Amino acid sequence: MHAFYSDHYVLPLPQGHRFPMAKYRMLRDRVAQELPQVQMLEAPRASDGELALAHHPAYIRQIADGSIQVLQPQAMREIGFPWSDAMVERSRRSAGATVAAVRAAMGGQGIAANMAGGTHHATADKGGGFCVFNDAAVAARVAQAEWGRAHGPHRKPLKVAVVDLDVHQGNGTAQIFQSDASVFTLSLHGEKNFPFRKEVSDLDVHLPDGCGDDAYMEALETALDQLERRFEPGLVIYLAGADPFEGDRLGRLKLTFDGLQARDRRVFDWAWQRRLPLAFAMAGGYGVQIEQTVQVQINTYTVAVEYARRWRAMPA
Numbered sequence: 001m002h003a004f005y006s007d008h009y010v011l012p013l014p015q016g017h018r019f020p021m022a023k024y025r026m027l028r029d030r031v032a033q034e035l036p037q038v039q040m041l042e043a044p045r046a047s048d049g050e051l052a053l054a055h056h057p058a059y060i061r062q063i064a065d066g067s068i069q070v071l072q073p074q075a076m077r078e079i080g081f082p083w084s085d086a087m088v089e090r091s092r093r094s095a096g097a098t099v100a101a102v103r104a105a106m107g108g109q110g111i112a113a114n115m116a117g118g119t120h121h122a123t124a125d126k127g128g129g130f131c132v133f134n135d136a137a138v139a140a141r142v143a144q145a146e147w148g149r150a151h152g153p154h155r156k157p158l159k160v161a162v163v164d165l166d167v168h169q170g171n172g173t174a175q176i177f178q179s180d181a182s183v184f185t186l187s188l189h190g191e192k193n194f195p196f197r198k199e200v201s202d203l204d205v206h207l208p209d210g211c212g213d214d215a216y217m218e219a220l221e222t223a224l225d226q227l228e229r230r231f232e233p234g235l236v237i238y239l240a241g242a243d244p245f246e247g248d249r250l251g252r253l254k255l256t257f258d259g260l261q262a263r264d265r266r267v268f269d270w271a272w273q274r275r276l277p278l279a280f281a282m283a284g285g286y287g288v289q290i291e292q293t294v295q296v297q298i299n300t301y302t303v304a305v306e307y308a309r310r311w312r313a314m315p316a
Contacts, residue, residue, distance in 0.1 A: 160236075174187065217263065
């Protein structure tokens with residue numbers, strides 16, 4: 001199973017910044033030690049052309065050259081990172097990693113991963129909530145464009161389901177695809193959590209503070225049933241957020257390690273039963289103990305490897 005990393009691009013964050021940048025390298029180290037079935041590859045850079053399939057060219061240009069600091073200082077405050085060359089490069093590669101994971105999954109692997117990503121608060125013309133470019137949106141649009149070129153104008157377009165199980169609503173993804181019938185956006189999230197002004201996804205499931213394993217799984221099952229009734233995807237992009245965990249600083253839900261692993265298994269199994277290629281990204285995770293966030297993510301990879309093995313065992 002291919003997994004694409006960009007953790008060697010480390011942002012120069014100020015002392016005391018609350019974003020847990022170290023979790024990405026910790027995850028890669030543990031995957032290397034515990035899951036030799038995962039082949040880890042450096043993430044490619046998303047080009048301006050790829051980014052422009054989901055973002056306005058002026059926004060891309062202002063991020064790339066740093067002029068956003070002068071032209072839109074409030075926009076940088078909403079992103080939550082100070083501008084730097086490393087921020088630009090890491091953001092490009094985080095988007096490029098999901099593009100690469102989608103290509104690998106669609107190219108016959110069935111399952112592939114971005115070891116970061118899930119930057120679902122970035123809209124078409126601005127970032128927010130530690131998200132600069134929306135990797136899922138960029139990857140979905142790249143996949144659709146490449147599908148169209150490969151199969152010609154008379155073939156049905158590729159339909160993509162974005163299953164967002166980060167604890168925060170995927171408001172940026174919802175905004176980008178709001179009028180696009182070829183992409184279905186599903187978001188299960190804390191009702192009272194960030195962002196406080198929600199966008200409208202194709203299917204939003206608002207969860208109360210304190211929601212635990214059983215209630216969460218019931219809500220997920222109902223949501224997947226609705227997704228199946230309303231949409232027929234050819235690709236799934238899964239945001240496997242670690243922040244619904246009961247020990248997360250920003251989550252406000254009460255899922256256990258077992259509950260989150262059951263969540264992952266249900267999503268992977270749902271896609272496998274329909275033989276849908278699936279690319280996944282790690283999305284949020286802000287554990288009081290960063291090791292717990294990484295454990296949630298390792299559990300996701302353990303499930304993913306199992307389903308990747310099933311894809312490999314399929315006849316050509």
